Each structure stands twice: as structure tokens, then as C-alpha cells.
Amino acid sequence: MALDPFTLLVLTSAMAAASALYLAAEWHSVRERSLLLWSTGFAIIAVGCVLALLRSRGYVLFGIWFPNGMLIVAHWMFLSGVAAFTRTRLPRAWWLLVAVWLAMLALPGGPWWSKAMLGIQSLLIAVISLRAGLLLRPQGGALTLSVGAAQLRFVLLVHGLFYLAKASSTLVPDAFINLASFRGTVILVSLVEGVMAIMLLAMSMTGTERHRREERIAQIAARDPLTALDNRRALYLRAPPLLQQASPASPGALLLIDLDHFKQVNDLHGHDAGDRLLVTFADLLRSTLPDGALAARLGGDEFVILLTNTSSAAVQALCETLREAFAQQARTLFTTPEPVALSIGATMFDQPDTELSHWLKRADDALYASKRKGRDRMELAPWSPGPPQ
Template identity: 60%
Template sequence: MALDPLTMLTLTVALAFAASLYQAIEWRTVREPSLLFWSAGFALISVGSTLALLRVSGLLLIGIWFANGLLVTAHWLFLLGVARFRGVRLSRGWYLIFVAWSALLLLPGEQIWSKVILLLNSFLVALPTLRASLLLRPRDKSLGAAAAQLRYVLLGHSLFYFAKMIPPLVPGTLIDLSVFGGTIIQISLVEGVMAIMLIALSMTGTVRYRRERQIERLAARDPLTGMYNRRALEARAPRLLSEASPARPGALLLIDIDNFKLVNDLHGHAAGDRLLITLGEMIRVVLPGGALAARLGGDEFVILLADASHERIVALGDVLRKRFHDNANQHFATPEPVTLSIGVSTFDQPPASLVALIEQGDVALYESKRGGRNSIRLADRSLMSQAAAGA
């Protein structure tokens, strides 16, 4: 099959329609709004390419001006989709694209019309595409291989359209949009088919990567407090545990809320949930760099410290105990004080397992509870006396 303009346009119609349908189906699965913008963009390319076929019937206004206007709009929708994906708000100036395109109707004469419309069309496609590419630059975290591919495909696509602006400026260059005359037009049709395939695949891969990362984060987080759950702690702890040495000992702090049941019984389970969320926020605030924290379940939390000196453990536990007691005492009246008991397990070499370390911390936590609560204990030896003595 010869790669003549009509054949290439027919391929473009089919590929763009398939890409639009695929993005719409993908949206039904992941509900990512950017997919709707991209799906609409491909749909407009499919419609615009269909209208472009009408040039051979002499319908130049529809086959050239309107068809290329849809191409510009499609790339504007691609930009909106990328902006939505990245959480960026575009300025209203981008809507001037349509004003600039509408001004082409005022051009007199057909000889200059083909060159000017190609020049402006190329610019109005290249500009939003370049902006979309720049929005996909990685910031704090990588967006994944698909996003990187999409970024470079969009960049290459925009540079191609910027290059298309050169032929109309060269005197004597053949450009006749009514009959697809001119080498640059022939090349554009081929590039368009390739771009549709690459952009569509990259867009879908980008959204899927984000969705997979979101699922991973949800699986690793406690739904109430947003802290790591036990599974996530077990996956991340080995690196920290392996760094332990006599010069840089580690410590595990097992934290339990004293008299937590009183809060649930007297104020309701919603109040108990708020108290758990509050403790989680407090732990995040005081957590040193390089440390790990998680909610093991119920009212039990754990902190895993690296380079944990005696003073550091005591200071951290003291801050948590005081802040938590003050907050609980202010918001929840109970017959007995709602406080924290903390059991500590230290290690100066990689322990046998995280489970063994938690079991040792549980022994120390039991000693804290039996000793009157609101204290920090290391096995059978007190790191800190009762709250009254430590105040």
C-alpha cells in the first residue's frame, strides 16, 4: 500500500480513533481525569483527519481551516491533560490560541493562505506540546519510564512542528494545502501517524505507573493514621537494622496508650480514633531523620531509631509522653490518666529479626505497664522513672 496522503490520513483516522477509545476505556478503570482530556484530543484528531479528506472534493474551508483547527485544539487538550496530571493550573493566556487561529479567516488570497496557515498551525501545535513536555520534568520523585518517554515524545513532536515553520518562510518553497503539495506536508503526515502511536502508549503507561504507585502506598499505610503498617515496616526495617554497630547502636521503641479503653467507653470510638490520629501526628513531628515509625495495630505504635544513644531515647520518649498526656488530658476527661507506656529494645549489631526485636520491646513495655504506666523501660532496667519523677 502506497504511503500517499489519503492513505496516511486514513491511517491517522483509524489510529487516533483507537487511541481515543483506549484512553476512554482506561479511564473507566483508573478514573484519572487526564485520560478524558487525552481521549478527547485523539477524538478530535480523528475527526479533523476525516475532514481533511474533504480537500480533494474542494471543501477547503472545512478540509483545511477547520480540520487544522481541530488539530490545534487536540494538542491544547493534551496540554490540559498533562497539567491536570501534574496538578498545575494553566493561565488564561492559553485560550488565546483559538483567537489566533480564528484570525486566519481574515487572510485574503489563496497563494499566501497555505503558507500562513501552515506557519501558524505549526506554531500553535508546537507551543502547547512543548509546554506539556516541560510540565513532565521530574521534580521530587521520578514519574516512571513511561512519563519520561512521554516527555521526550512530546518534546520531539514539538520540535518537529517548530521545524515546520521554516519552509513557509523560504521563498519559492512549494506548499499547497489543498492538494497536499510539498515535501514538508508529506513528511508531516508520516510523523503524525508515528506520534499518535507513541503518545497514546506513553500516556497510558504514565497513568498506569501512577496508579500502581498509589496502590503500593495504600497497601503500605495504615488507613486511619496514614503511618506505615506492619507490613511496610518489615519491608523497610532490614536496611536500618543492618547498619547497627557498637559505634551506632539502634533502638526499637514500642509505644502503647495507657487506659485507651476508657476513651472509647466514655467518649466513643470516634474519639478513640482521633486520639490515635493525634499520636500518629506527634510521632511524625518528633521522628528523627533516617528513623522509621509504624502503627502495629490497635493502640500500639513502634519507632525504629538508628544511632540511638541513651540520651536520645530518653529525650524522644519524654517529649512524646508529655505532649500526648497534655493533649489527652485537655480533650478527654477520664477517671484515670490517658498516657503512654514505652518499652525499648536496643541493639548494637544487626538483630536476628524484626520480630525478635519487637518481642524484646514487648517485654520492656510490660515492665512499664506493671511499674505504674507512663514511663519508659528497657527490659528490666528503667531508662526513665515515673512521670512525676521525670518532670
């Protein structure tokens, strides 16, 4: 099969339609706005290609620049999809591109008409594609690119540079460009590049959102559904790297926390009230703990805090802050015969090769000592090295 312009347009329309349907199906499953925008962009390309095919066979429904203008709109959808993916709000100035395109349609005819239209259109597509690619640049660690996102960025940048070169080619004297009859080297090369770009863009867009979806599933699996703190599974996954940071010069600490008389809140005010109190405590942890600390809910009213590069004095000060702040919040929210408070068992550690379970056992022993001594207090386990290796 010869790769003549007509055949390339057929391939482009078929691939664009398939990409639009596939991304739409993905959107129907996960409802990510970026997928819908990208799907719309491919659908517009498919319609534009069909209009161009009809025109080449004598069915003139619109002017020749209408389907080419749809290509600009399609790339705008790609840019909007990338903006939605990166949680970026595009400035209103970008809407001026639409006004530029409308102004293009008012250009007077003349021997330079095709070149001018093709040049401006290519420049607009180049600017939109390059902007979309640059939006995917990691900024201060806020956006970590997956393999799919990195591929999408690369394809968009290369695609934008191609259209920039295409716009420049219209400035070459005597360059042969004839869109109406699909003649000219620039047009043929553009169609070949279009087929390749559609295939690569669709694959990268799908991979980009699929990776984010997998990340979200992993995050959900690692989160306690009520408090949004890490759960037991996440604690055992995230703790080892923090334990490895421990040394005699930079010890860490593990705190095991239990809410005293929590059952009275459930019995007197209902389980919704108990849930509210747990969420309140989780919010207190998030606002009080230092950067780098790990907080997890083991289950029920039992919580774990893992600290790095700390001291026994800092741990005692933190526990005192938590106890006082939580006791005040609990009194404000619910009245109980006995005050709802915190019992805390803590242990310091400086052995990087010691497993989490060892320090949990020591903190648990300290927690029970705290309860035996009257609750509403912190008990620090005696300092000792980890178990024999």
C-alpha cells in the same frame, strides 16, 4: 497498500479514535483527569482528520484551516493532561495561544497565505508539545518519572522538535506546500510522523497513568486505613534498609508504644472516639518525629517507631515529649477514670545484620517492664549486641 496522503489520514483518524476510546475506558475505571483530557485530545484529532477526508472528497463543511486548528486544540488538551498529571497549574498566559489562532484566521489571502498559516500553526503545536514535555522533567525529586512518563516526555519533545522544524521549513524559498490537495513533501512527512506520534503518545500516556495507579495501590496496601501511618506489612518492608544503616558509631533505636487505658475511651465514649484518639496520636507522631524516622501502627493501640543515627539521650527526650504532648491532648479530648497515657519500650541497636524481629522482641520486653512499673513511662532496654550471627 500505498501510503498516500489519503491513506495516511484514514490511518490517523482510526488510530486517534481508538486511542480516544481506550483512554476514555481507562478514565471510566480510575477517574484520573489526565486520562480524560488526553482522550479528548485524540477525539479532536479524529474529528479533524475526518473533516479533512471529507474535504478531499469534495464535501466542504468548513474552511481548510478549521480541521488544522483542531490539531492545535488537541495538543492543548495533551498539555492540559500532562499538567493535571504533574499537578501543575498552567499560567493564564498560555490561553493567549487561542487568541493567536483566531488572529491567524483573519490573515488576508495571498500567495504566501498557506505558508504563513502552516508556519504559525506548526510553531504553536511545537511550543505546546515542548512545554508538555518539559513539564514531565523531574524537579528536586518531587516527581520521579516512571518508564511510561519518561517515554511520554521523550515523544512529546521529539514531536515538538519535528513541528519546530516544520515551521522553519515554511521559510525556505519555493518550498512546495499545498494542503488543499494534499501535495508537498512537508505535508506527506507530517502525516507519517502524525501516525507514529499518535501510536507512541497513546502507549506512553496509558503506561504513565497505569504506573501511577499501581503505585497508589501499593501505597494503599502499605498504609493503615485509619491513621495513614505505615502498617505492619510496610514496616517489615521498609525497616531492613534502615537497620542496615546502624553501626556502633551511628546507632538506631526502636520504640514500641502502647496507649494505656485506651479501652476506657472506647467503653465510655464509643469506638468513634477511640478512632479519633488514634488519629490524634498519629498526627502527633508526624509532627514530632525527626526526618527519616519510620512510624507504623501494628494494630489496635500499638505503634512502632524506628529511628536512625540517634542516641539514648535523644530517644529519652523524644519519648518524654511524646508522653507529655499526648497526655495533654487525651485529657482535652476525653475524660476517663484513669488517664490515657503512653507506655513505651525502647531498645538501641548497632548491628546492621540483625533482623527486625529481634529488636521488636527486645522493645516488647522493655514495654512490659514499663507497664509493670506503673505505666505512663519509657523503659530503655539494657544495651547489648544483636544475636550471634
